[in-house]
Amino acid sequence: LVLILDFGSQYTHLITRRVRQLGVLSLCISGTAPLASLAGLRPRAIVLSGGPHSVHASGAPMFPQGFLQFVADAGAHVLGVCYGMQLLVQSLGGAVEAGEKQEYGKMEVEVTARSSALYGEGEVGKRQTVWMSHGDEVVRLPEGFEVVARSVQGAIAAIENREKRFYGLQYHPEVTHSPQGMETLRCFLFDVCGIKADWKMQDVLDEEIRTIQSMVGPDEHVICALSGGVDSTVAATLVHKAIGDRLHCVFVDNGLLRYNERERVMSTFESDLHLPVTCIDASEQFLSKLKGVKDPEMKRKIIGREFIAVFDDFAHKLEQKIGKRSGYLVQGTLYPDVIESCPPPGSGRTHSHTIKSHHNVGGLPKDMKLKLIEPLKLLFKDEVRKLGSILNVPESFLKRHPFPGPGLAVRVLGDVTEGNALEVLRQVDEIFVQAIKDAGLYDIIWQAFAVFLPVQTVGVQGDQRTHSHAVALRAITSEDGMTADWYYFEREFLVDVVNKICNNVRGINRVVQDITQKPPATVEWE
Ligand code: XMP
DSSP, rough: OOOEEEEEOOTTTHHHHHHTTTOOOEEETTTTTTTTTTTTTOEEEEOOOOOOOOSSSSTTTOTTTTTTHHHHHOOOOEEEEEEHHHHHHHHTEEEEEEEEEEEEEEEEEEEOSSSTTTTTTTTTOOEEEEEEEEEEEEEEEEETTTTEEEESSSSSSEETTTTTTEEEESSSSTTTTTTTTHHHHHHIIIIIIOOOOOOOOOHHHHHHHHHHHHSTTOOOOEEEEEOSSHHHHHHHHHHHHHHGEEEEEEEESSSSOTHHOOOHHHHHHIIIIOOEEEEOOOOOHHHHHTHHHHHHHHHHHHHHHHHHHHHHHHHHHHHHHHOOOOEEEEOOHHHHHHHHSSTTTTSOOOOOOHHHOOOTTTTTTTTTSSSEEOTTOOOOHHHHHHHHHHHOOOOOTTTTTOOOTTTGGTTTSSSSSTTTTTHHHHHHHHHHHHHHHHTTTTTOSSSSEEEEEEEEEEEETTTTTEEEEEEEEEEESSSSSSBBBBBBHHHHHHHHHHHHHHSSSSEEEEEEOOOOOOTTTTTSSS
């Protein structure tokens, strides 16, 4: 196991991913978590992440008291990255100061040691391009350390104390802008720490199945909310494999689904996945609660609450029908949700809930009676897709773009029940996404959708003045939805889509494209 201690860097989750890509299980926990939370984990290596702070700033996050003794006793290897390296140096008696020249972005570093654990033998004089992002720098090393690489500007870029098993990199080996960074991580994990690449999806699956079988008693039943998305579908398929037809899936039509979504999803569940699914039409219930509500957070909270009310009701009726208790609810929560839900204190990172109440994590009522089964909560999206493929979930399903739990409610800005906004949005969205599929772009794009704007603009259609609504198109590329870039379409593609929308959807006379990255925007508009 490799443990990543998070000190608030935007790249921390990338370190976790890179280690897993090398076939080694890695877990990420807050850098300031109490020592007790590390004790049971027995990590072979610990990576201290970067972070936005200076080690001299008041409130700068620090690893827990006794951490260095714990590391020594456990015989673990420690790699500090950027802030993590500075923290290590400072706490071992070295010195960190504000650098004369700040180093941000691409930088050349040169190996200065004839023999180094991180770079191997005989690499002295070799240069590589790396990604730096630091204002402070290490100016004096603690006893027993040596410099093994420097930036071309002279700053210390890599350090080692092989005897004590401490290592540090001032740059970020985890980002793609450090092309040889993966090689350095590989060298650290396999050559330096002697870790074996033995973390496989099949093992994850077997382990999860065993856990669920031992957790759910032989008489107990489990319910699962299927959204039609990749995560809940893979989670349900896995739980079904573990406990068979004691799993009862429910698909809620909340009136906020995409064009023909209910029919498409139900037929896949039944004919391809053989999952026992009940479809509940709760659209009136949801839409009546949303009537007149414009505030995005309020909308999300209402939807989260209604979902739980529908599940509770379903569980209650099921209990009456089968005479058995269903004490568990399956959720497709992923690792990024879990990481974002517990940011390190002092990291300056906001709680993801305070940005948006993702209703599979933040919106659950405190008095909920059902216990949660979250078999994917240690996995990233691409890992879930791999797991789904082992579980024979059809490829076409696994490649579906993510769709938010609150559905089209976060894509109709303002009151979703006003006019026929939902119906108009469904038609526009379908035209846009179908055009993307026809152009062979669906798998390249992470997510594409339309947004209904509550503004009317003047247009001219068939020589007539119109005063109709505008819609926005959003298509993004991303690795995991935590950061995103907008997709650059060819002019011809856009001309064609806009023509189709304006000619086929009544009530739309203007189409705009959202060209904002995340951050500063989020993926969804609400
Ligand atoms: P944001 O808008 O937060 O979206 O940048 C990041 C990714 O998460 C999806 N999303 C949600 N998924 N429940 C979900 O299951 C939610 O409440 C929710 N809100 C956003 C969004 O579609 C994107 O893929």
